Amino acid sequence: MTDGARFQSASDQSLVVYFGEKITLDSHQHVRQLLRLLELEPIPGVRNLHPAYCSLLLNFDVLKLSHDELETILRRYLGRLEDVCLPEPRRIEIPVSYGGEFGPDLDEVATICGITPAQVIGLHASVTYVAYFLGFVPGFAYLGELPDALATSRLATPRRSVPPGSVGIAGKQTGVYPFATPGGWRLIGRTPMAMFRPDRSGMSVVSIGDLVRFTPVSRAQFVALENS
Amino acid sequence: MSVIQVQSPGLLTTVQDLGREGFGPLGISPSGAADPISLRLGNRLVANAEGAAGLEMTLLGGTFSFPDGLILALTGSDFGATLDGSVVDPWTSIEVRTGQTLRVGPARSGARCYLCVHGGIAVKPFLGSASTHILSGLGGFEGRALRKGDVLHIGSVSGTFRKRTIAPQARDRLAPRQTLRVTPGPQSNWFSESSLRSFYSGIYRVGEQSNRMGLRLEGAPVTQSSGGEMITEGVSLGAVQVTHAGLPIILFVEQQTTGGYPKIANVISADIHCVGQLRPRDEIRFEQVTLETARSLLVEQEELMASAELILE
Numbered sequence: 001m002t003d004g005a006r007f008q009s010a011s012d013q014s015l016v017v018y019f020g021e022k023i024t025l026d027s028h029q030h031v032r033q034l035l036r037l038l039e040l041e042p043i044p045g046v047r048n049l050h051p052a053y054c055s056l057l058l059n060f061d062v063l064k065l066s067h068d069e070l071e072t073i074l075r076r077y078l079g080r081l082e083d084v085c086l087p088e089p090r091r092i093e094i095p096v097s098y099g100g101e102f103g104p105d106l107d108e109v110a111t112i113c114g115i116t117p118a119q120v121i122g123l124h125a126s127v128t129y130v131a132y133f134l135g136f137v138p139g140f141a142y143l144g145e146l147p148d149a150l151a152t153s154r155l156a157t158p159r160r161s162v163p164p165g166s167v168g169i170a171g172k173q174t175g176v177y178p179f180a181t182p183g184g185w186r187l188i189g190r191t192p193m194a195m196f197r198p199d200r201s202g203m204s205v206v207s208i209g210d211l212v213r214f215t216p217v218s219r220a221q222f223v224a225l226e227n228s
Numbered sequence: 229m230s231v232i233q234v235q236s237p238g239l240l241t242t243v244q245d246l247g248r249e250g251f252g253p254l255g256i257s258p259s260g261a262a263d264p265i266s267l268r269l270g271n272r273l274v275a276n277a278e279g280a281a282g283l284e285m286t287l288l289g290g291t292f293s294f295p296d297g298l299i300l301a302l303t304g305s306d307f308g309a310t311l312d313g314s315v316v317d318p319w320t321s322i323e324v325r326t327g328q329t330l331r332v333g334p335a336r337s338g339a340r341c342y343l344c345v346h347g348g349i350a351v352k353p354f355l356g357s358a359s360t361h362i363l364s365g366l367g368g369f370e371g372r373a374l375r376k377g378d379v380l381h382i383g384s385v386s387g388t389f390r391k392r393t394i395a396p397q398a399r400d401r402l403a404p405r406q407t408l409r410v411t412p413g414p415q416s417n418w419f420s421e422s423s424l425r426s427f428y429s430g431i432y433r434v435g436e437q438s439n440r441m442g443l444r445l446e447g448a449p450v451t452q453s454s455g456g457e458m459i460t461e462g463v464s465l466g467a468v469q470v471t472h473a474g475l476p477i478i479l480f481v482e483q484q485t486t487g488g489y490p491k492i493a494n495v496i497s498a499d500i501h502c503v504g505q506l507r508p509r510d511e512i513r514f515e516q517v518t519l520e521t522a523r524s525l526l527v528e529q530e531e532l533m534a535s536a537e538l539i540l541e
Contacts, residue, residue, distance in 0.1 A: 008414045009411070009412075009414070009519060010413065010414045010462075010463075010464045010467070010491070010494060011411060011413075011464040011465070011466060011467065011494035011495075011496075011497075012411050012494070012496050012497050012519055012522035012523060012526070013464070013497050014462075014464040014494075016414055016461065016462065021459070022459075023459060035253060039253075047249040047250060048249050048250055048251075048252045048258070049250075049252050049253055049462075050252040050253075050461075050462025050463070050464075050485050050486060051252075051253055051462065052459070052460055052461040052462050052486050053459050053460055053461070054459060055459075055461045055462065056462065057252075057461065057462025057463070057464060059249070059252070059464060059465075062497070062522075062523050062526060063523075063526065063527065063530065066523075067519065133253075133486070134253060134254055134255040134485075135255050135460065135462070135484070135485045135486030136255055136484045136485065136486055136487075137255055137363060137364055137484060137485075138251075138254055138255045138256045138361075138364045138366065139254065139255055140255050142460065142486075178364075179363060179364045179365065181363060196364070198354060198366055203254060204254055204255075208253065
C-alpha cells in the first residue's frame with residue numbers, strides 16, 4: 001500500500017511524504033500510522049510534523065540529517081506501517097446553533113445548493129465526519145466529508161476576522177474556527193464549545209482520527225451551554 | 229526579583245524566544261522571534277542562553293523603566309534608543325542603574341528591534357516556550373502584545389557586568405539582505421518557465437497587511453500553468469505560496485501549519501532572519517539556490533555564530 005509513497009523536499013529543512021494525490025480514508029490511515037510511529041519512535045533531528053489529508057511534512061535539522069538520509073529512514077518506517085495500531089477513534093458531539101448572526105452565510109448556502117436553510121442544517125448534522133487532521137491554527141480540525149449536496153466554493157473574499165466557534169463549510173470540508181482568525185469558509189452556525197483550551201488535557205476538543213457529529217441546538221441552549 | 233515596567237508599549241511589542249517546535253499535529257506553529265539571529269545575539273551579549281526570552285519591538289519601540297537596575301542589550305534594527313536621554317549603542321551590553329528609563333524610538337531601517345535583559349523575561353511557558361502566538365492568544369505575556377502598565381518579571385541573575393559587543397565584521401555578515409535566497413517549492417513545477425522567470429526577475433513590494441503570520445507581496449502576478457487541484461498539505465517556515473490572484477505570500481513564524489495554495493519557492497533557513505526585518509513597502513527579489521548551497525550557507529552562519537571572533541569583550 002505504501003510502496004507508492006512519494007517524497008518531495010519542501011524547503012532546505014523539510015520533506016513531504018505523499019500517500020497518493022487524492023483524499024481517501026486509506027491515505028488518511030497511512031498518514032495517521034506514520035505520524036503515530038514517528039511519535040512513538042522519534043527520529044533524532046526531526047523537529048516537527050505537519051500531517052494533512054494525504055501527506056505528512058517533516059521539519060528537520062539539516063545540520064544533523066540530510067534529505068536523503070531522512071528519506072532512507074522513512075522508507076524503513078513505511079515498511080512497518082501495517083503493524084502500527086491506531087487508538088480507537090473517539091466520538092465527539094459538537095452542539096451548533098445554526099443560522100442568524102451565528103451563521104451569516106446559511107441562507108446563501110441554501111440558495112446556492114437549491115434547498116431550504118432547514119435542509120442545509122439537516123444535511124450538515126446528518127453525517128459522522130472524520131477528523132482528517134488538525135491544521136491552519138491551534139485546534140482547527142479538517143472534517144470530511146460534507147454531503148455532496150452542500151459542497152460550495154469558498155467566499156471570493158475571505159473575512160478579515162471570523163468569530164471563535166464559527167462553523168464553516170468549504171468544498172467537501174467542514175470545520176470550527178477555534179479563534180478569531182481570517183477565514184474564507186462559508187459560516188452556517190456557531191458552537192458554544194471552546195475548541196482549544198491550553199489548560200485542558202489534550203488541549204483540542206478534536207484529535208486526528210476522531211469521529212465528529214454536529215447537533216443542532218436552539219439559541220437558548222447555546223447560551224445555557226456557553227455559561228455552563 | 230527585578231522587573232521591567234512598561235510605560236508605553238510601542239506599536240507591537242511581544243515576548244519571544246526561539247519558539248515551540250513539535251506541536252504541528254495540534255495545528256500550533258512555532259512562533260518565536262521574527263529575527264532569531266538578533267535575539268540570539270542579544271542574549272549572548274547579556275550572558276543568557278541563546279534561547280532566553282526577550283522583547284520583540286515592531287517599527288516603533290516602547291518606553292521601559294527599571295526600578296531595580298539590570299543589564300540589557302538592544303539588537304536587530306536601530307530604533308534610536310536613549311537611556312535617560314543619552315544615546316544607547318545597539319549591539320552592546322549596558323548596565324542600567326536603578327530608576328533609569330529606556331526610550332526606544334521608531335525604526336530607522338528594518339522592522340524589528342530586540343531588548344534582551346540578563347536573566348531573560350520570565351513568563352509562564354506554554355508548551356515549553358515563552359513565545360507569544362498573537363493570533364491564538366497563546367504563550368508570552370498573557371498571550372498578547374504588551375500594554376502600558378504591564379510589569380514583566382526578570383529571571384534569576386548571577387555574575388557581574390561585563391561590557392560585550394558584537395564584532396562589526398560579524399554584524400556585516402549577518403546583516404539583513406533584500407535579495408532572499410530560496411530553494412524550489414514542492415509545487416514549483418506547477419508554474420510555467422515564463423512564470424518562474426518573471427518570479428525570479430521581478431521586484432516585489434512588501435504589502436501593508438504583512439505580519440508575523442505572513443508577508444503579502446505585491447508585484448507582477450505569477451500565473452500557474454497547470455491548474456492542478458491542490459489538496460491542503462503541511463507548509464514549512466518561509467514557504468512562498470501563490471494565491472489564485474497570482475500574488476506571493478511568504479509564510480512566517482506564526483504561520484498556518486497547513487495550507488491549500490501551491491508553493492513556488494521556500495526562503496532558505498540562513499535568510500529567515502532577513503524576512504523578520506522587512507517592513508511594508510520594502511522591495512525584495514528572489515534568487516534560487518540549490519539545497520546543497522542552502523545547507524552550506526546555514527553551516528557557515530552557524531559557524532560564525534559559534535566563532536570566538538563574534539563577541540568582543
